[in-house]
Amino acid sequence: MIIAIDGPAASGKGTLGKRLAEHYGFAHLDTGLLYRAVARVLMDRNIPLADREAATEVALNLDVSHLEDDSRLRGAAMGEAASVVSAYQPVRNALLAFQRGFGAQASGAVLDGRDIGTVVRPDADVKLFITAAPEERARRRHRELLGRGEQAEYERILEDIRRRDERDMNRSTAPLKAAADAVTLDTTHLDPDAAFQEALKIVEAKRP
Numbered sequence: 684m685i686i687a688i689d690g691p692a693a694s695g696k697g698t699l700g701k702r703l704a705e706h707y708g709f710a711h712l713d714t715g716l717l718y719r720a721v722a723r724v725l726m727d728r729n730i731p732l733a734d735r736e737a738a739t740e741v742a743l744n745l746d747v748s749h750l751e752d753d754s755r756l757r758g759a760a761m762g763e764a765a766s767v768v769s770a771y772q773p774v775r776n777a778l779l780a781f782q783r784g785f786g787a788q789a790s791g792a793v794l795d796g797r798d799i800g801t802v803v804r805p806d807a808d809v810k811l812f813i814t815a816a817p818e819e820r821a822r823r824r825h826r827e828l829l830g831r832g833e834q835a836e837y838e839r840i841l842e843d844i845r846r847r848d849e850r851d852m853n854r855s856t857a858p859l860k861a862a863a864d865a866v867t868l869d870t871t872h873l874d875p876d877a878a879f880q881e882a883l884k885i886v887e888a889k890r891p
């Protein structure tokens with residue numbers, strides 16, 4: 684079974700994806716980490732994010748083996764940089780085969796990102812579109828960054844989230860949007876447990 688989870692920044696996609704994968708014993712891929720990793724390599728090499736050719740080259744040669752263990756990828760700067768390089772079609776193309784093949788050896792897979800239900804796995808058995816009010820998402824990300832010891836200011840994070848959503852929704856290639864057959868779950872007033880229970884109901888109802 685394939686579960687696709689899409690939605691805007693800090694809506695809780697990763698948290699939900701991880702829990703659903705644990706519940707069903709499936710593999711889980713946070714696809715945002717791929718774009719974050721491309722951005723990180725460019726930044727480490729002092730290559731401008733505007734260099735599409737270099738970004739494509741990095742994406743084609745990306746080492747995808749240790750993404751989960753790399754806490755630097757989860758910082759605020761990398762999220763912003765990821766949304767710049769993710770707008771380049773050749774970068775997206777370079778990362779597509781890996782995402783499509785992910786979980787083929789497992790009994791099922793959960794992938795979360797922006798275009799899983801629309802582009803990566805339009806054939807997914809269940810598609811969830813996770814949303815929450817921008818203010819609530821900014822509160823969540825603020826708490827998360829402070830918890831990781833990063834300097835973080837609520838107003839600045841809210842601005843970053845709005846700008847990133849705008850860029851992700853309005854790009855010409857694989858824009859952030861709910862697939863026609865996705866079920867939308869608004870988690871603004873749901874804590875992580877309640878969101879998981881709601882998501883579980885949706886998955887169970889759609890399970891083949």
Ligand SMILES: Nc1ncnc2c1ncn2[C@@H]1O[C@H](COP(=O)(O)OP(=O)(O)O)[C@@H](O)[C@H]1O
Binds near residue numbers: 690692694699826827
């Ligand atoms: N329903 C929820 N209520 C409150 N906090 C949440 C909820 N879901 C996730 N979080 C927290 O919000 C932050 C962002 O969640 P995450 O799953 O990383 O979102 P995304 O993958 O959509 O960016 C994390 O610190 C996470 O623990």
Ligand SMILES: Nc1ccn([C@@H]2O[C@H](COP(=O)(O)OP(=O)(O)O)[C@@H](O)[C@H]2O)c(=O)n1
Binds near residue numbers: 691714718765766796
């Ligand atoms: N499938 C995906 C996943 C992420 N992305 C891009 O990568 C950026 C970082 O994604 P992320 O999921 O790690 O970000 P958060 O939602 O965790 O803040 C997003 O703002 C998107 O621009 C994408 O274009 N397609």
